Ligand SMILES: [Fe+2]
């Protein structure tokens with residue numbers, strides 16, 4: 001079972017960002033797969049750490065592209081990135097304190113975030129960045 005299936009229609013048309021989004025999908029899916037049977041604190045921390053680190057890397061890349069392209073809604077976009085980190089860490093703490101009880105809530109949040117941010121918000125910068133790359 002996978003939480004998110006990559007589909008080419010999710011592509012933003014910028015190779016580096018698409019590659020990073022694919023890695024993000026894999027990282028989220030890994031977190032789900034690790035926790036399918038029972039809660040494993042060590043595996044959870046490892047997968048969560050990969051996810052947060054990778055998200056930071058990806059957000060920094062995207063923000064650099066937006067800055068170069070003078071994307072007008074950059075501030076709002078960055079806020080969503082910050083909120084993702086804060087909410088994910090908040091839910092992860094709940095998972096740890098409840099020994100896995102909040103796992104469903106965290107996985108649901110990650111799935112929802114992927115569809116609303118990566119498949120929604122991220123699409124808004126496409127015309128600006130692609131124009132800037134030409
Ligand atoms: Fe993104």
Ligand SMILES: [Fe+2]
Nearest residue numbers: 062077081122
């Ligand atoms: Fe983004």
